[in-house]
Every structure is written in structure tokens, then in C-alpha cells.
Amino acid sequence: MMDRITIRKPDDWHLHVRDGAMLNAVMRYTAHHFGRAIIMPNLIPPVTTIADAVAYRERVMAAVPEGSDFRPLMTCYLTDRTDPDEIERGFRGGVFTAVKLYPVGATTNSAYGVTDFEKIRPVLARMEKIGMRLLIHGEEASDPSIDVFDREATFIERRLHPMTRAYPALRIVLEHLSSKAAVDYVRAAAPQVGGTITPYHLMLNRTDMLGYGIRPYYYCMPILKRERDRLALLQAATSGESCFFLGTDSAPHPVAAKLAMCGCAGLFNAPVAIETYAEIFDRAGALDKLEAFASLNGPAHYALPPNDATITLERGDWTAPDEVAVDGPEERAIIFRGGETVAWRVVSA
Ligand code: NCD
Ligand code: ZN
Numbered sequence: 058m059m060d061r062i063t064i065r066k067p068d069d070w071h072l073h074v075r076d077g078a079m080l081n082a083v084m085r086y087t088a089h090h091f092g093r094a095i096i097m098p099n100l101i102p103p104v105t106t107i108a109d110a111v112a113y114r115e116r117v118m119a120a121v122p123e124g125s126d127f128r129p130l131m132t133c134y135l136t137d138r139t140d141p142d143e144i145e146r147g148f149r150g151g152v153f154t155a156v157k158l159y160p161v162g163a164t165t166n167s168a169y170g171v172t173d174f175e176k177i178r179p180v181l182a183r184m185e186k187i188g189m190r191l192l193i194h195g196e197e198a199s200d201p202s203i204d205v206f207d208r209e210a211t212f213i214e215r216r217l218h219p220m221t222r223a224y225p226a227l228r229i230v231l232e233h234l235s236s237k238a239a240v241d242y243v244r245a246a247a248p249q250v251g252g253t254i255t256p257y258h259l260m261l262n263r264t265d266m267l268g269y270g271i272r273p274y275y276y277c278m279p280i281l282k283r284e285r286d287r288l289a290l291l292q293a294a295t296s297g298e299s300c301f302f303l304g305t306d307s308a309p310h311p312v313a314a315k316l317a318m319c320g321c322a323g324l325f326n327a328p329v330a331i332e333t334y335a336e337i338f339d340r341a342g343a344l345d346k347l348e349a350f351a352s353l354n355g356p357a358h359y360a361l362p363p364n365d366a367t368i369t370l371e372r373g374d375w376t377a378p379d380e381v382a383v384d385g386p387e388e389r390a391i392i393f394r395g396g397e398t399v400a401w402r403v404v405s406a
Pocket of ligand 1: 073276308
């Protein structure tokens with residue numbers, strides 16, 4: 058039995074750190090353990106220009122603790138009116154690593170998202186030409202006749218598959234895979250398409266969320282699915298296959314926004330993320346595949362080098378903290394697995 062593991066430092070290919078007091082409260086958790094992170098642009102208002110991203114990157118860097126080598130990788134929020142020239146300038150200038158596509162209404166702060174897929178054709182064509190990655194929240198949300206549990210599969214069929222045909226050289230990341238259908242699709246569409254997998258989609262199913270009382274803290278988009286979907290995700294993540302890689306989708310919200318008549322989607326897992334992945338891989342007997350998933354497959358999909366530094370994790374119980382104070386005692390964000398025993402811990406990073 059392996060009790061200790063040293064791997065290349067991981068990267069988080071899908072992360073929300075927000076802004077202002079929340080950013081300052083949460084940034085350190087990721088900076089402690091990860092080399093880089095793809096920073097999601099769904100602020101209010103969203104990050105849609107080079108100037109927005111430069112300013113946001115400075116605020117993010119200011120929230121990174123001193124002495125950390127962490128590097129944020131910025132993204133541009135795609136709208137119906139995004140200018141391909143701005144995208145190309147931002148990419149060539151080293152500001153934008155990728156573009157993020159939110160279908161309108163699909164998730165938190167997606168009101169400015171894409172309403173008409175015809176309108177983004179010039180941007181996609183340009184990205185294909187310059188070799189820039191497209192990150193997709195893959196859910197068909199604007200059609201209310203689609204059941205919420207079928208949004209991902211429907212998006213793949215209606216939108217993603219035609220897109221891969223129309224732009225065969227466009228490299229895509231389907232974010233936060235949540236279903237067996239998505240796992241099967243990514244596998245079939247690799248290496249053009251890669252997929253990130255969150256710790257919570259690996260740990261939970263919809264019965265955990267709804268079967269024994271309603272647990273609003275498990276509410277996220279894409280919504281948790283059946284046990285057979287979770288098992289397909291677990292098999293994919295721990296397989297070592299290069300098309301599957303780490304993206305926590307850590308998404309902190311103030312308590313009042315989660316516990317409301319219309320609560321918002323998103324789950325804050327950065328304080329337990331790499332430890333939780335290690336625990337999951339260990340339980341699956343696949344610790345030897347953790348480095349590929351966490352530290353190698355992602356950079357390869359982005360054509361970036363892996364980190365040189367390493368991180369060491371060790372078997373050992375600790376109790377996850379319940380919450381983080383955001384802005385004095387009144388504002389706080391509840392932490393995924395808070396109060397639970399976590400079976401692995403980081404000993405050096
Ligand atoms: C994310 C958020 O809160 O920004 N929420 C979520 O449920 N995952 C947005 C997203 O990635 O969908
Ligand atoms: Zn997200």
C-alpha cells in the first residue's frame with residue numbers, strides 16, 4: 058500500500074476565484090498547491106476585453122500570498138459580439154490563454170453568454186487558425202423542454218459535435234464532465250476534445266443531493282447525475298487517458314446566495330481539492346494515475362510544459378474546515394466536505 062506520493066505540481070484547468078473580498082479570501086488555497094489555474098471570466102460584468110483581463114490578472118496576483126510561484130491563466134468570456142481581432146491580440150500578447158463559451162442561462166453569471174451560435178462563427182474560425190483553446194460549459198439550457206439532467210448530452214449532440222466537424226483543428230475542452238455520455242463523447246473525440254473532471258462529480262451522485270433531504274451545497278451545474286455516471290467519470294479520471302484532466306470548478310458563493318429561495322449553482326472545494334482527488338484515486342487503487350490526471354494531461358492538451366516543481370501527499374486523516382470568512386464574520390463561504398475527515402494531506406508543495 059502506498060502511503061506517500063510525490064508528483065509534478067498539479068494545475069487547475071477550471072477555477073473561479075471571483076473578485077474583491079471573496080478573491081482575497083479564497084486565492085491562497087489554490088496558490089498553495091497548484092502551479093497554474095485557468096481563471097474563469099464569469100464576473101459581473103464578465104471579462105470580455107484585453108483590458109478587463111489585464112486588470113483582473115493584477116487583482117488575482119495581488120491576492121496570491123507572497124513567495125508563491127502560482128500563475129493565473131486568463132480567459133475571455135465569449136459573447137455574441139466578441140471581436141475576433143481582440144481575441145487574437147489578447148492571445149498573441151499572452152493575456153488570454155483561452156476563450157470560455159457559456160450558453161446563455163446555463164449557470165452562474167451566464168446572462169451575457171452566447172444566444173446565437175451563428176454569431177460566434179468568425180471567432181471560432183479565428184481561434185482554429187491561431188491555435189487557441191475553446192473551453193465550453195456544455196449544457197443546452199435555453200430550451201426549457203430539455204430536462205436538466207439531459208442538458209449535457211443534448212448540448213453534445215446539437216452543438217459540440219457539429220462544432221468539431223466545422224472546425225476540425227479547433228482544440229476544445231468540455232468542462233466539468235458530469236455524465237457517461239460526456240465521458241464517451243470525449244474519448245471518441247480525443248485528441249481534439251479534452252474534458253476536465255471535478256472532485257465533486259467524482260464523489261457524489263444526485264441521490265446524495267436529493268435523496269435524504271435537499272442539500273443546497275451540492276447544487277452545481279452541470280447537475281449531479283446518476284451513480285452509473287459517477288462511476289464512468291471515476292473510471293475515466295483514473296484511467297490515465299490523456300483526454301481527461303483536473304479542473305476543480307471550485308466556485309465560492311456567499312452563504313445567502315446558496316441558501317435562498319432560488320439558490321445559485323457552485324461549490325467551493327479549493328481548500329480540499331488536491332487532497333480529495335488523492336483520496337478518490339487511492340480508493341480506486343489508482344494512485345499511480347494521479348500525476349497524469351493532475352499534472353500532465355492538462356498541459357499536454359494546452360501544448361504547455363508541465364510544472365517542474367513537485368508536491369508530496371501523504372496518507373493521514375485531517376478535518377476539513379467548515380467555512381472561510383470573507384468580509385468580517387457576517388460574510389462567509391461554506392467549504393465542500395467541511396467537518397468531514399479527509400484521508401490524504403499535502404506535506405510539501
Ligand atoms: C459556477 C459558478 O458558480 O461560477 N457554478 C457551477 O455550478 N459550476 C459556474 C460554472 O462553472 O458552471
Ligand atoms: Zn465553473
